[in-house]
Amino acid sequence: MRGSGVLPAAVVFVVLSLLSVACVPAPPAPSATNAAAPALSTTAATAGAPQRGGTLVVAFNADPETLDPHITTALLASRVLALIHDNLINRDYDGSFKPALAEKWDISSDGKVYTFTLKKGVKFHSGKDFSSADVKYTFERWLNTEKSPTSFAIKPIDKIEAPDPQTVRFTLKEPYNIFLDQLAGAWAVMLNQATVDKAGSDYGITVADGTGPYKFVSWTRNQKIVLARNDAYTWGSSMFQNQGPAYVDGVEIRIIPEDNTRLAEFQAGNVHLVQDVPQGDVERLNTTPGVSIVKYDQLQTSYLGFNTRKPPFDDPRVRQAVNLAINRDEIVTGANFGLGAPARTMLTPSTPFYWAGSDQAAPTFDTAKAGALLDQAGWSPGTGGIREKDAQQLILPLWIINPGTAVLQAQILEQQLAKIGVKVDTKQYEQTAWFAAARSGEQVGFIIGIFFENPDGILYFYFYSKQQPAPNRFSYALPEVDRWLEDSRINPDQNAVRQDYENVQKKIIEDAVTAPLVHELGTLGKVDAVQGVKVHASRWLYRMTDLWLKK
Amino acid sequence: MTHYILRRLLLLPVVLFGVSVLVFMVLHLVPGNPAQVIAGPDAPPETVAAIEHELGLDRPLPEQYALYMGRVLQGDLGRSLRSRRAVLDDVMDALPNTLELALVAAAITPVLAIPLGVVAAAKRGTPLDSGLMLVSMLGITLPVFALALGFMWVFGYQLRLFPISGYGGPLWTPAGLRSVALPAMTLAIGAVATLARLTRSAMLEILNQDYVRTARAKGLAEGAVLLRHGLTNALLPVITVLGLQLALLLSGAFVTETVFAWPGVGRLAVFAIQARDFPLVQGTVLVIAVMFVLVNLAIDVLYAYVDPRIHYQ
Numbered sequence: 010m011r012g013s014g015v016l017p018a019a020v021v022f023v024v025l026s027l028l029s030v031a032c033v034p035a036p037p038a039p040s041a042t043n044a045a046a047p048a049l050s051t052t053a054a055t056a057g058a059p060q061r062g063g064t065l066v067v068a069f070n071a072d073p074e075t076l077d078p079h080i081t082t083a084l085l086a087s088r089v090l091a092l093i094h095d096n097l098i099n100r101d102y103d104g105s106f107k108p109a110l111a112e113k114w115d116i117s118s119d120g121k122v123y124t125f126t127l128k129k130g131v132k133f134h135s136g137k138d139f140s141s142a143d144v145k146y147t148f149e150r151w152l153n154t155e156k157s158p159t160s161f162a163i164k165p166i167d168k169i170e171a172p173d174p175q176t177v178r179f180t181l182k183e184p185y186n187i188f189l190d191q192l193a194g195a196w197a198v199m200l201n202q203a204t205v206d207k208a209g210s211d212y213g214i215t216v217a218d219g220t221g222p223y224k225f226v227s228w229t230r231n232q233k234i235v236l237a238r239n240d241a242y243t244w245g246s247s248m249f250q251n252q253g254p255a256y257v258d259g260v261e262i263r264i265i266p267e268d269n270t271r272l273a274e275f276q277a278g279n280v281h282l283v284q285d286v287p288q289g290d291v292e293r294l295n296t297t298p299g300v301s302i303v304k305y306d307q308l309q310t311s312y313l314g315f316n317t318r319k320p321p322f323d324d325p326r327v328r329q330a331v332n333l334a335i336n337r338d339e340i341v342t343g344a345n346f347g348l349g350a351p352a353r354t355m356l357t358p359s360t361p362f363y364w365a366g367s368d369q370a371a372p373t374f375d376t377a378k379a380g381a382l383l384d385q386a387g388w389s390p391g392t393g394g395i396r397e398k399d400a401q402q403l404i405l406p407l408w409i410i411n412p413g414t415a416v417l418q419a420q421i422l423e424q425q426l427a428k429i430g431v432k433v434d435t436k437q438y439e440q441t442a443w444f445a446a447a448r449s450g451e452q453v454g455f456i457i458g459i460f461f462e463n464p465d466g467i468l469y470f471y472f473y474s475k476q477q478p479a480p481n482r483f484s485y486a487l488p489e490v491d492r493w494l495e496d497s498r499i500n501p502d503q504n505a506v507r508q509d510y511e512n513v514q515k516k517i518i519e520d521a522v523t524a525p526l527v528h529e530l531g532t533l534g535k536v537d538a539v540q541g542v543k544v545h546a547s548r549w550l551y552r553m554t555d556l557w558l559k560k
Numbered sequence: 561m562t563h564y565i566l567r568r569l570l571l572l573p574v575v576l577f578g579v580s581v582l583v584f585m586v587l588h589l590v591p592g593n594p595a596q597v598i599a600g601p602d603a604p605p606e607t608v609a610a611i612e613h614e615l616g617l618d619r620p621l622p623e624q625y626a627l628y629m630g631r632v633l634q635g636d637l638g639r640s641l642r643s644r645r646a647v648l649d650d651v652m653d654a655l656p657n658t659l660e661l662a663l664v665a666a667a668i669t670p671v672l673a674i675p676l677g678v679v680a681a682a683k684r685g686t687p688l689d690s691g692l693m694l695v696s697m698l699g700i701t702l703p704v705f706a707l708a709l710g711f712m713w714v715f716g717y718q719l720r721l722f723p724i725s726g727y728g729g730p731l732w733t734p735a736g737l738r739s740v741a742l743p744a745m746t747l748a749i750g751a752v753a754t755l756a757r758l759t760r761s762a763m764l765e766i767l768n769q770d771y772v773r774t775a776r777a778k779g780l781a782e783g784a785v786l787l788r789h790g791l792t793n794a795l796l797p798v799i800t801v802l803g804l805q806l807a808l809l810l811s812g813a814f815v816t817e818t819v820f821a822w823p824g825v826g827r828l829a830v831f832a833i834q835a836r837d838f839p840l841v842q843g844t845v846l847v848i849a850v851m852f853v854l855v856n857l858a859i860d861v862l863y864a865y866v867d868p869r870i871h872y873q
Contacts, residue, residue: 082600158599441592444601480602
């Protein structure tokens, strides 16, 4: 039985925690009036004018733990929260920020004071008016939730003031270029104090109250979550076509852990949308009448990482040789079923601040050059074609998660690296066990995925020295890299920030800290009746107000 | 008899103590720290440490166990680490669904298995017998998930007779009855096959006895011979195995429940283990252990009624 209950592979858990730490240096402080954004999203063909009515049935592969945004890191919880709630600002399809509950905002020149003006006439599902007091309450609750796994994302907040019902002012302890990212993040949704107080520890389990396009109706554990349209909703963000009430009467989320069962329900037409269709099933389903699979850019990269302190991979030449010996095209077709592009960089080309020079700097497939580097490093061909040095064989222990794409990727890597005399010794882990093992310091090589909507979430998060032992599993600690990363968060000058990010990207390619493998595409299954599908690279179907069911 | 039952019931806490210690140890041996799972694998170490402290996971194991058992004895199974929901609520929501599924499967089992076994025994050596035994062999050897997917494909997808997965409602509603059909059949098939084979061999043994020959000699109809003299006496081993199967049905539906998205205790346990949700794992395992012990006791008691030769001291 495949992947019972848990989202496929590595990526997921990474995604979970990353969703909390949205980042991109602040855009030039706008009073955000807006025009239609250019779409970098993935849109499925839509036919005709939207029709109203019908209940949209969505299949998830696990229960989303809790709908209390301050104590969860679950990706699926974030997808449900996005339907019930609004943020102050939204991240548009092109990565820019758009007004949501805040109609405009202003950032002080020292980058420390953020002032938001809120929309009028916004109401919670329970009927109460939304005001600046709710914003203050929500962020203070998040900061003060002791066991919140995500509150570090807003730690720079010094104080929050609500001078009048329509104004809220955040004062930061120091400039924090990724503050707007945090406000648009999955966990920064607006709560209603009255409801939270009344529900106590049942908040997010039996009760949820927001200002979003769908109201929480019920949640039968491990079975389904039922949401109904919020008919009063007129304050939708300008980034969506439909800013009024949703087209469908409601959303029903069915929890079906087993892949094959979920797909059988989908093919039978009992569910309209399926998140994360297993890669191996995409081809078959795409030729099945009545359904189709939307493949979308999700800013995700799978990579082989090295612990740069473990010999012999503490020698950059050995890491570079491995990088040169990998034929990524073979991996994309052989392991990812063609659902992705060969990756030579950690950031995807569509990530903001992607360094255009990466393409030149990153190594291309060249086994001769790889062999030469290993010769230079003192590793000469030995028995069985495996290179040796001082009676030691050149072996790469590779830790991977099963089930997951990494299983197939590792098999292909074994063959490819054998050609330059590197023996791969693959060890498979259940995913929770992998994450425990990979922070032990004993890891040498490992395959995992990362996903993020801005460079901070990849570069700072994974390569900053204080992020050891995890997520900096590379034992990578260079003072100059740390300096660039620190500067990228506080420097008010956009160009300086761009230079910082470029320096870091250049340096990690030079040092061959990782061997990026595949920029992996996401998969969404939809039946033909579902229209208006536009998948956001980091927010999936976001608030689902543009979706409708064709009768 | 009352004495015997009481004694067995008094042993229950001992069994549960053993089970709880074992589960506790195993959970703490398995790699993967629940605080890390909650925080997400990439959370800063301070966050993980704070959560560990909050959950008491930084204390010595014996102390953690004592604290846990102290609460359990007061009827508090704790809260799920992931959902923060009371474990007892989670388990009690799931338990009726598991019971429903197991009881339907248990009801199907003898109804199908015993007649099949009797027919095979009566027609011993004929193609019918061989055919039945071949099919039952398949029923025993096919992995549950393969069977489940096969049923789903045929009855759920092609014929659209039953829902493919999910819980449709309580048994007494039409939707509920339809939704239980496929998982119950899947769950029962192994038991039916085992039991049919057993019934056949028990019957064959009995049918060779002298009193059966006598019964036939005095001109009794073959049906009466088979049922009154044969089956009644062949029933004892059948009940033993039926009981064991029932206990298994109650506790072992992990795969069936997961494949059919059936919200029972087995599926809850699978979720809990994957999430390293310690209190939830403990809670589900304890409940499963209690059921196992009680069903076994019920079977032992049932023997005494079926076979007057059995007496419990």
